[in-house]
Amino acid sequence: MKQRxxxxxxxxxxxxxxxxxxxxxxxxxxxxxxxxAWHEREQFAFIHFTTNTFTDKxxxxxxxxxxxxxxxxxxADQWAETIRDAGLTGIVxxxxxxxxxxxxxxxxxxxxxxxxxxxxxxGDVVKAVSDxxxxxxxxxxxxxxxxxxxxxxxxFPEYITYFRNQLTELxxxxxxxxxxxxxxxxxxxxxxxxxxxxxKIDASTYYDWPNTYALVRQxxxxxxxxxxxTIRWCGNERGYAGETNWNTYxxxxxxxxxxxxxxxxxxxxxxxxxxxxxxxxxxxxxFYHASEDGHVKTPxxxxxxxxxxxxxxxxxxxxxxxxxxxLLHENDVKALAGWKAxxxxxxxxxxxxxxxxxxxxxxxxxxRYAAPNLTDGDRETYWATDDGVTTGSIEINLGAPKRVSxxxxxxxxxxxxRVKSFTVEAKKEGGWEKVAEGTTVGYKxxxxxxxxxxxALRIRITDAKACPLVSNIEVx
Ligand code: FUL
Numbered sequence: 001m002k003q004r005x006x007x008x009x010x011x012x013x014x015x016x017x018x019x020x021x022x023x024x025x026x027x028x029x030x031x032x033x034x035x036x037a038w039h040e041r042e043q044f045a046f047i048h049f050t051t052n053t054f055t056d057k058x059x060x061x062x063x064x065x066x067x068x069x070x071x072x073x074x075x076a077d078q079w080a081e082t083i084r085d086a087g088l089t090g091i092v093x094x095x096x097x098x099x100x101x102x103x104x105x106x107x108x109x110x111x112x113x114x115x116x117x118x119x120x121x122x123g124d125v126v127k128a129v130s131d132x133x134x135x136x137x138x139x140x141x142x143x144x145x146x147x148x149x150x151x152x153x154x155x156f157p158e159y160i161t162y163f164r165n166q167l168t169e170l171x172x173x174x175x176x177x178x179x180x181x182x183x184x185x186x187x188x189x190x191x192x193x194x195x196x197x198x199x200k201i202d203a204s205t206y207y208d209w210p211n212t213y214a215l216v217r218q219x220x221x222x223x224x225x226x227x228x229x230t231i232r233w234c235g236n237e238r239g240y241a242g243e244t245n246w247n248t249y250x251x252x253x254x255x256x257x258x259x260x261x262x263x264x265x266x267x268x269x270x271x272x273x274x275x276x277x278x279x280x281x282x283x284x285x286x287f288y289h290a291s292e293d294g295h296v297k298t299p300x301x302x303x304x305x306x307x308x309x310x311x312x313x314x315x316x317x318x319x320x321x322x323x324x325x326x327l328l329h330e331n332d333v334k335a336l337a338g339w340k341a342x343x344x345x346x347x348x349x350x351x352x353x354x355x356x357x358x359x360x361x362x363x364x365x366x367x368r369y370a371a372p373n374l375t376d377g378d379r380e381t382y383w384a385t386d387d388g389v390t391t392g393s394i395e396i397n398l399g400a401p402k403r404v405s406x407x408x409x410x411x412x413x414x415x416x417x418r419v420k421s422f423t424v425e426a427k428k429e430g431g432w433e434k435v436a437e438g439t440t441v442g443y444k445x446x447x448x449x450x451x452x453x454x455x456a457l458r459i460r461i462t463d464a465k466a467c468p469l470v471s472n473i474e475v476x
Contacts, residue, residue, distance in 0.1 A: 019367070021363055021364030021365075021366035021368065022364075024387065024415055025415070026415045027418060027465060028269075028416045029247075029248050029270065030273055030415060031273045031275070032230075032273070034221075034222050034224050034230060035231070035273055035275065036414065037222065038178075038224045038231065038277075038315060039443040041090060041178075042310050043088055043089065043306065043310055043316040044089045044091065044092065044139070044141075044316070045092070045320050046143075046279060046317045046318060046319035047093045047094065047129070047320060047321070047322065048094045048287045049093070049094060049103065049125070049288075050069070050097045050101050051069050051099055053069075053321070053322065053324055054069060054070070054324060056291075057287070058287055059099070060149065061099065061149055061189075061191050062100050062151075062192065063191035064101065066112065066113070066116040067115070069101065069113060069116040069117075070116060071322070071325060071326025072324070072325050074128070075326060076128040076131070077136075078327050078328060079091070079129070079132065079322065079328055080132035080133060080135065080138055081136055082320075082333050082336060083136070083138060083336075084137060084138060085340065086336040086337070087340050087343060088138070089138060090138045090140060091132075091133055091138055092140075092142065092143055092317060093129050093140075093141070093142060094143040095125075095126050095144055096144050096148070097143075098149050099150060100145075100149055100150025101150065104125065104126035104127065104170070104173075107169070108162055108166060108169075109150075109151070109162075113125060126170065126174055130174040130175055134175060139179070140174065140177060140178060141177060141178050141179030142170045142177055142180055143181035144163070144167055144180070145183050145185075146163065146186070146207055147183070147185060147186045147187065148162075148163070148190075149190025149191055149192065150190070152193025153193075154190070154192055155192075155201050160206075163207070163212070164211075164212060167212065167216070167219075168219065171216065171219035171220045177220040177223050178220075178222060178223055178224070179224050180216050180224070180226065180228070181226040181227070186201065186203055209228070216228075226277055231274065231276075231277050232276050232277070233263055233276065233277065234263060234276040234278045234314060235261060235262070235264035235276070237279055237280055238280060239280030239304075239305035239309060240264075240309060240312070241264065241276050241308060241309050241313065242264040242276075242312065244266075244439040244440050245264075245265060245440050246267055246270060246417060247273055247274070247275040247276075247313070247413065247442055247443070248268070248269070248271070248272065248417065249263075249266050249267050249270040249272060249274040250272065251271075251274070268420075268465075275314065275442075275443075277316075277317055278305075278308075278315070278316050278317065279317045280305060280316070280317075280318060281321070282297050282302070282318060282321075282332055282336075283332070286319055287321050288321040288323045288324070288329070290323075294331075296329075296334075296335045298335060299338030299341070300342070302335065302338075302339040303343065306339075306343065307448065310444060311444065311445065311447075312440075312446075313440065313442030313443045313444055313445055320336070346476060347406070347408075347474075347476050348476070350476060351398050351402050351404065351475040352374075352396050352398070353375065354376075355397055355398060356372075356396075357371040357372055357375045357394060359371040359383060359392055359394045360393045361385050361386070361389060361393075362383060362384065362392075363385055363386050364386065369383060369384040369385075371383050371394055374396070374471070374472060375396065375473060377472075379412075379471050381471065383470050384467055384470075386467060387466075387467050390463060390464040390467060391461055391462055391463065391464070393459070394459045394461075394470070394473070395458050396456060396457045396473060396475060397455070398456055400455055402453070402475075403451050404454060405448065405449055405450070405451050405476055406475070407436065407449060407457065407473070407474070407475055408444065408445070408447075408472070408473065408474040408476070409422070409441050409444075409445045409447075409472070409473055410441070410443060410470065411441045411442055411468070412469040413442060416466070417442050417465075418467070419461055419470075420440065421438070421439050421462045421463045422437065422439075422441065422460060422461045422462055423460045423462060424437065424438075424447060424449065424457060424458070424459055425458040426454035426458075427455055427456040427458070435452050436448070436449055
């Protein structure tokens with residue numbers, strides 16, 4: 001009898017483990033590995049530093065003497081340490097802004113640090129910053145302005161070779177580069193080797209971008225390209241992604257209307273995975289101006305930016321402009337520390353970690369796609385529904401009544417972005433009460449809940465482009 005029981009239990013166990021449920025197929029465009037790594041970097045620093053720092057300008061004309069570039073207490077370690085401590089994951093440095101001045105001793109121009117008093121012309125800001133990034137565990141990225149107001153041949157074919165030579169220097173001599181930032185600005189007039197004139201180019205043809213992108217792919221295969229083929233601009237410089245934010249976009253679709261708004265929300269049925277990066281400065285300007293020392297964004301303002309960028313499925317690039325000493329200013333350092341404290345406080349204890357999760361439906365009734373995957377802390381496991389099922393309801397049991405201020409949801413975007421709308425409900429005496437709702441989710445969505453008291457939350461996916469795949473739910 002006992003033996004029969006054991007055999008029966010064995011058969012039952014085997015049949016419950018037998019799992020021939022097919023995994024969901026990718027739906028629409030999906031991120032490649034470089035884009036996936038970019039999503040996971042979440043928030044990072046931008047550094048704007050050049051002769052503008054010393055002329056008090058935002059856009060140098062290109063006739064600035066390299067002699068004015070002279071930071072007196074330059075310390076890239078101070079930047080990197082501050083940035084790491086603020087929870088930022090890397091630095092993208094303006095190696096050359098529109099004025100054409102190079103922060104590294106480029107072999108192709110005299111307009112660089114090599115002709116400045118900084119370290120007697122022996123300095124290399126790009127090297128110092130890339131070294132500091134490695135030392136503090138940060139990724140390193142380069143901004144190389146396509147528009148160059150110093151170079152005599154700008155607007156002529158020769159400049160394209162010059163631009164690529166400089167890109168080659170940056171991508172060959174400073175270790176791994178994870179992001180290349182191609183600014184879209186093209187103002188027209190400039191010094192241009194003394195010509196001092198207006199030069200117009202057709203940005204869509206002049207730069208021969210496909211070949212430059214190929215060069216980046218060859219020299220820095222793991223780098224994403226901002227305002228290029230892998231990352232799009234979010235359409236504003238005020239620090240927010242669209243409340244609806246699709247990672248998909250069709251670059252060459254005929255379009256009339258508000259392009260910046262479209263960049264902000266993406267295209268629901270876009271042909272390519274082209275997620276939006278949110279660029280914003282901690283100060284009103286991109287470069288340091290002493291007159292803006294009193295206008296550094298507060299921790300609360302930065303926190304709001306975080307919720308509306310990273311919290312809407314984008315990555316945030318927060319600009320921190322070093323001052324004339326070559327240091328991040330005390331006010332900026334303080335604001336960053338305050339912001340980090342604010343983040344630590346808001347997201348201190350994940351009330352959903354290991355919490356019981358159940359769903360009204362899951363793929364093939366297989367354990368592999370069941371609700372416990374949502375709270376297991378493993379981003380490679382996910383809850384999924386059957387093909388053709390585009391709604392579903394998930395319940396997270398918090399054990400006891402808790403005060404909840406944020407719900408964080410992540411889609412398993414490796415197989416495409418799917419969720420179109422969802423609601424969050426809190427369990428109340430009389431039943432479920434809707435406390436928040438959203439449209440897209442994407443890599444990460446954070447919804448503020450206003451401190452609701454509840455012992456359980458229900459997340460209902462109310463519409464999706466294909467069967468939803470959700471990898472993670474956190475509750476704070
Ligand atoms: C803009 C530039 O013109 C600004 O100076 C700054 O670099 C910003 C990030 O992008 O297009």
